[in-house]
Amino acid sequence: MPAFERAELTAELKVLTSGEDGLRGEIEAAKTAAGETGLAHEAGPETMVLAGGRREVLDAATRVVEAALDAGASGVELKIEAQGDAPRFGPT
Amino acid sequence: MEFIQPLNLAEALEAKDAHPEAVPIRGGTDVMVGLNFARSRPAAVLDLSRVEELEEWGLEDGLLRVGAGVSYTRIIEEIGGRLPGLARASRTVGSPQIRNRGTVGGNLGTASPAGDGLPPLYASDAEVEVVSTRGSRRIPVADFISGPKRNALAPQELISAFYVAEAGGPQQYSKIGTRNAMVIAVCAFALALHPESGRVGTCVGSAGPTPLRAEEAERFMRGVLEEGGLWESRGAIPEAALRRFGELVAGAARPIDDVRGTAEYRRHSVGVLARRALGWAWDEYRGVRGAA
C-alpha cells in the first residue's frame, strides 16, 4: 500500500457470492462484521479492507470470513500485506 | 449552435427577425459565462460586436442617446462628465478587462438586479430604445426591466440604445461588496439630484428582484428641500432628515439572504449608503470644497 498507511497488517477481503442476483445479504453480513471491528473501510462492491495491528487484523479477518460464510457466501478471497517499518509506529 | 454575425444594424434586425431564438452577444461577459458553464445552450448566437451603430453616442432632442454597445470604459472616459452617476457605477464593474468588453446594453439584456449600470438609469428616468424590422419603441427603464432576469424585449427586438438627460445636478453611486474591487454588489444605491425640477432620483440595486426606486424617500426629500427652500438657499439638509431619508431607502429595499449577504445587512447598509450619498451630493450642490 502506498503512502502513509502505517498499519502493521492490512487484510483485503473479497466476498464471493454464488453468482445469482439478490445475494447481497452475504456481502452485507461481511460488511457489518467488518464495521464492528473498527478497522474497516470499503474497497469495492464486494471488498473491504481491515487495517491495524497484526493480532487485531487477523482476529477481525476471521470474524468477517465467518460472518460471510454463515450468510451463505461461497468463499472469501483474502490478501494480507505487511508493512515493513510498521513496528516503528506501534499498534494503531 | 448557429453563429450569426451581422455587419450592421439592418442585418442584425433581419437576422433577429429570422431567428428570434438567437441570443444576442456583444461583450460576452454574461453570455459567455452561461455558455462556459453549460448553463445555456442557445440554438443560435447573434454576435453584435461588428454592428458599429450600437457604439455611437450623442445628443438627440436635448437628451443623450447612448448606443447599447458603448463599453463601460468608454462611458467613463467619454461620457463621464455628462453622466457622473453612471460613470461611478461603471468604475465599479468588474476588472479593466470586463469594463473594456461589458456594456450597459448587456446589463439591460441580462436584467439582473445586481447590474451596476441599471440604478443610475432609474435615478435619472432613462428610457430604453428597442428596435426590430418593424420599427423602434422607447420604454422607461423601470418598465423595461419587468422582473428578475426578465425584460420587455420582444423576441424579434434588439436593445439599441438608452436615452437619458445630461446630469443637471450632482449624482452618486455607491455599492457594497465584501472586497474592495471586482465584486458583484451585495447591494447598491444610485442618487441623482435634479435641481431643475426639484426632484431627488434614487434607486436601490441588488436588494430586490429588480432595481427599485425608493419613491417614498424621494417624495420625502423633495418635500424637505422644497419646504426649507434649500434648493435656492443651498443650505444644509438637517441631519435628522438625512437619517430619515436613509431609513426610507432602507425600507424600500426588498432584500433576501444569500451567499453574498443577509437581507438584514442589505437593508441596513443600503440605508447608510443613501444617507451618505445624499450628504455628498448635497455638499457638492452647495459648493462645499472637495465634495464632488
Add this chain to the structure above:
Amino acid sequence: MTSGVPIGVPAGAMPPAPTRERPRSPVQRPGRVGEESARIDGVPKVRGEFEYSSDLWMDGMLHGATLRSPHPHANIRRMDTSEAEEMAGVHAVLTHEDVPGRKVYGMEIPDQPVLAWERVRYQGEPVAVVAADHPETARRALEKIRVEYEVLDPVTSAEEAMREDAPKLHLSGNVLRRVKVLHGQPAGATAEVVVAGEYEVGMQDQAFLGPESGLAVPDGRGGVDLHISTQWLHIDRDQVAESLGLAPDEVRLTLSGVGGAFGGREDLSMQIHSCMLALETGRPVRMVYNREESFYGHVHRHPCKMRFEHGATRDGKLVYVRAGLVFDGGAYASSSNAVCLNAATFACGPYDVPHAQIESHMLYTNNPPCGAMRGFGAVQACFAHESQMDRLAGALGMDPIDLRLKNAIEPGMRFPFGQEVPHPAPVREILKKVKDVPMPEEQELAGRDPRELPGGVSNVTRGEGVKRGVGYAVGFKNIGFSAGFDDYSTARVTLAVEGGEPLVRVHTAAAEVGQGLVTLQAQIARTELGVERVAVEPADTRVGSAGSTSASRQSYVTGAAVEGACAAIREHLFERVREELGGNGDLSLDGDEVLSEGRVIVSLVDLLGDEEIEETLEYHHKETHPLDENGQGDAHLQFAFAAHRAVVEVDTELGLVRVVEIATAQDVGKIMNPQALEGQIEGGIAQGLGLALMEEIQVKSGKVQNASFTDYLLPTILDMPSVRMEILELADPEAPYGLKGVGEPPTISSTPAIVAALRDATGQPLTRIPVRPEQMVGISSKPPEEPPHPGSAGYAEIGRLDERPEH
C-alpha cells in the same frame, strides 16, 4: 527516446503509440545561495507563454469528462451508460466496474472510490468518466448517462456525525481520528483568571488558478505516461498504479506546469480517470476541469469548531489550557489524520503552558472532503489560541504583546506534546521586532483616493464611520513530515561539458508549484560546484521520490539532497585533481574552475573532457516519532515561527475593511533567495488575509453554494496592503544552510492578527472567520441558515450542480 509528436504540428503518419516530447530544461545562470535570483519561468508566465497542464495538447487526443453526483448522500440504485456509449464521437464510458485494480485511493487511508459503486458521500463525487473526440461531446455524453439515485439525508456537520443515531458513513463509523494531548496535571488545575471562548473557522479553498488537468498517453505496451500538475509525483504514481492494476514502473509521471497548489493537489483528482480512459481507448486523453468543477475536484481546508479555556495567574503567567477541537473532515479521509494531529500539537501556541489538556476530533460527514492546505491544522489552532491570548490580556488589563512576551516558549522548554523546544525558537525576538516596526502614519481621511478607503472603488465612505485598529499574533508550524514518517528526497546531479562550458544538470522529482524550487536547486548547484550554468531537469518519476511539495519542506529536504549530490561530485572532482595533478592543498570550485589555496589550477572543461560525472543522493531527515496515547512524543522535525501586526481601517457602520499594512517578523534560518522569500511571505499573508475577511466555501445541507470566483472571493491587489518584513536568520544547525521552511508561517498568524485589529476597531467579539460585514456591524454572528434563493445574480446565472438536468 521514441520520436515525439510536436505540439501543433499535423500528425501525418501517426505512430501507434505516440509519446510526448520530454519538456526541455532551460539553462539557467543562477545566483549563489543567498543571492537574488530571478525565476527562469517568470517571464514566460507573465507573457502567457508558460505551458500549464491545462495547455497540454497532442494530436489525436481525446477529451475526458467526469459525471459527478448531484447529491451529498445517496445510494446508487442503477446506472445505465448505453445511450452515452452509442453517441457519435464517444470512445469510452467507464464506471467502477472498469477500474482494473484497487477501487479506492487515498493518501493516508484508501477509502475514496475511484468511481462510486453503490453510495455517494459528497456532492460532486465522481460516478463515471467519458472520453470523446471533443470536450463538448464528452459533456453531452455525461447527460446521457442515466443514474438512479436513492437520496439519503446528509450528515452535514461534525457535531451531527458524532451523534449516536447518525448514519454511519463508513463501515467503522464516523470518527476518523481522535488525538489527545495531556501535559502536566490539567485535571486539577485552577487559576486566578480564567477566560473561555468558542471559535469557528469556515471552509477555505486553496483556489489555485490552474484547474486540475493532465494528459494521459498510453505506451502501447499496457503502461501509461501521465503529464500532470501535482505536488508529489511518486505518491500519485503509486496510487494510480494500484488502481490500474499495474506495476509502478508501468506508470510514469512527468510534472506539467502547475498553476498553484497550496495543498489542494496532494490528493488525486483526474489522474486515475484519465489513465483509465487512455488505456481503454489506446489514445491520449486530456482532462481539464473547469472552474466550477475544480471546486468539487479537490479537498479544502477543514472547517473547525473550537472551545478553549485559558487559566493564568493574576500577573499574567499561563497556568493551563483546556481545548476541544472538532474538525469536519468531509466524506473521505484525505490527510485529515495528520491535520488532526497537527492541530492538537499546536493548540496551545508557542507558549510555555504548564498544564494542558487538548482533544482534537476529526469526523466524517457528507460535506466536501477536506485535507491539506497551507498551514495544515496550525491555522485553525492559531486563530483560537491567539484570540484567547487577546481575551486573556483584556481580562488581565495587560498589553497583548506583554502577555505574549511573558509566556513565550524558549529553547530547552518542552512543548505540551513533550518534545523539547529546539534552538532557535525566537518567539520573543519576533514579537519584539514586529512591535518595533514603526506604525504606519495615520493619514487624513478627507481627500483620500477611494482605493485607500474601506470599500475601495465602490465609493462607500469618505471617512464616515472609519476607525483604525491594530492587532498582533504569533504562530508556529512544523516543517517536514512528522510523527515517524520516513521523509526523504532524491537528487541526481550530473556534471559534464556541454557546448564548450561546464553544465550541471539537476534532476529531482520535486514539484515546482510556484514557490521557486526550480531556482533554488540551481542556486545550490551553482554554490556547491562553482559552475555558472545549471539546468534543472523536468521533474518526473525516472528519478527517486522527492516527497511532497508541502509542509514547507522542499527547500530543506530536496535542498539537502541536491547539496549532498553536489558534494559527492565535488569530492569526486577533488580526488581526480589530487590524483592527476598532485595538488593536496585546500581545493575549492569557483567560476567553472578548480582552485587550490585560491589559485586556479585547472578548468573544469580540461579536467572533465568528455566525461560525465553523475551522483544520486537520497536524503532522509532526522527520525521523528509518533505520539503516544497521551499525545507525547518527539513528533516534529523543525519548527518555524512568525509574528504579524495588522493595521486596519474599518467602516464600522458598514463593516467594510481596508487593511492598511501588515508588518511581519519571521525566522527563516537563512535567506536562500530574497525575491522568492518575499514572494512566499506576501503570498502567504494574502491567503491569511483572505481567510480573515472573505474566503469561504459556503456549504448548506451538504451542497456548495459558491463554486465560482464570482462568489468565492479572493483578495485582489486592492485588498492586499504593503508588507513590512523583518527577517531573522537564526541558523538551524541540523538543516541545510541552516534554513527553515518559509511557505506556511505567513499564512498562520496573519489571519488572527487581522481579526485582532478588526476587534480593536469595532469592539465586536468576532469569533468566526472569515469575518463578515454583518458581524462587524453587530447584525449577525453567523451566515444565514437558509439556503440562498436564486434571483440576485451570480450562482443563479451560472446554475448549481444540483439544479442541472438529471437523468
